[in-house]
Amino acid sequence: MSVPVIYSPQYHLYNFGPQHPFSPLRLEMLLDLLEHLGHPLQFVEPAQATREEVRSVHLESFVRRVEAAGRGEHSPDFDHYGLGTADTPIFPGMDEAARWLVGGTLTAARMVSSGAAREVLQLGGGLHHAQKDLASGFCVYNDLSIAIRHLTEQGLRVAYIDIDVHHGDGVQWIHYDEPNVLTFSIHESGRYLYPGTGHTHEIGKAQGTGRKLNIPLEPFTEDDSYLEVLQMGLEPALGWFRPDVLVVQCGADAHFQDPLAEILLTTRAYAKIFPLLRQYAAAFAGGRAVYTLGGGYSLDATSRIWALLYLTLQGLPLPDHLPEPWLRRWGTQLGHFLTHTLFDPEGAYPEIPRKAEIERRNRQVTERMLESVRPYWS
């Protein structure tokens, strides 16, 4: 049985301009790659999220400003709400564009909560930095939190898993005191990378204490260490929490080619991460999961990683060599050679001299995280 895919051509409206890293080209390259691989996308069109749905998470004052900014109005307090900043510039129709992405994730969540599907792939969204009254880090509305809110309102326990290289701060803060939402983010340490949070001592508050988990990784972390601590931290958490559904943010920016961060995963790691998460969904969440996209700023790496996600979820074979016409077309357009295999070759980047120390520190930080949340697991 194939996994339904949510997608709308309207997603391309979410566009901060040609120089901005959060580029709709990522989706275009992915869809083109799938087509060249002989799997033209079959998708379900989402309903655009309504204003009320957005308001289930975001404040009225914020939504009003996003709408005004999208209409071309000006206000001196926009930057107070994170709008019109270097990362999240204003563009015409930004409210509508952001509501399409929210609608996609919400549609995916509804399909799972209604029992229409067990796993759903939303080919967009994953805007994990947006807070209830703040646009931040390329994110206007938090589609993930809006979907999570829908799921918890249906009485479901949600485990949110965030493999984006940046801390999933927006989702964490929005659900910080909620007992029915476990958040788990594995990312490059906030000591080095945006947004600066996601430390092991952030464990939730009130009823949510012990249910917000963070693994801040050392810069230059590689495949083996990443996979080791991902399993070490996530498996016991899911085993204890027993969610009804997973919401997974599949940011692709922990790749070694990614220009915005310093983690060094290869696509070989992603080929293990996605099946592992699926296995966790089956073992701990009745097989129910919503997968979204997220960050990912190397077009070369991101299109291959999300192709891997797609192929893994559909149970399709993983090709080694990528189709020549696709490589030619996009290589020409981007003006540089693309990696011609789905799996990165061995030795794709120089050896890291601190490897052993990095592995030790990642293990230690994961132990520390577990030690600080376990007393609240009962």
Next chain:
Amino acid sequence: MLIKDVMHSPVLTVDVGVTLEAAYHIMLQRNIRHIPVTQEGRLVGMITDRDIRLATSPFATGGAQPTDTPVGQVMAQPVITGDPLDPVEEAARVMRQRKIGALPILEGEALVGIVTGIDLLDALLRLTGVEKPSGRLEVCLDDRPGELARLSGELAQQHINIHSLLTYPRGAGTVITVVRVGTLDTRRIARELRQKGFVVQWPPEIPSKRL
């Protein structure tokens, strides 16, 4: 950051006539270690949990004092105090030099607050912490006039907001400057700063990174 921004107020005090036992129980109950001692409303001394334990210990010189001794006989005096408008680093320096754990804060004669070592740690966390989502740039600047202005000018030109800024000297002639900036794309900023001749320590240059 001023003392008034970090101090605790109102302050719990005890009268000189209160017994050591009573004062000790207040400390246990309130989970505190220092209490200013007053006489007719005026600050006359400080009493700490350590003072009380030492005074009542069999190891005390001259033998253990009875637990109903008034705190006035054991308290430290004269008291070292601070002013609400002193900068926090002033409080830190005094407490470090005199090796004391708390500083009562006086406005004229009136006791208006107290600062403890823990409050100073909180101040350090606020000064170095992350209050807003932001990226981190670490730039090594020459220790001469205008360098910081040159850096902030570059950031301003790129419409990058500075959330916080911390500098400290390293060796002779250079100052490490840690800037928390309102952008996710610090690697691009670093690249542009390097082109302008800045020595950027973080984020580092990594040749394998590309679009």
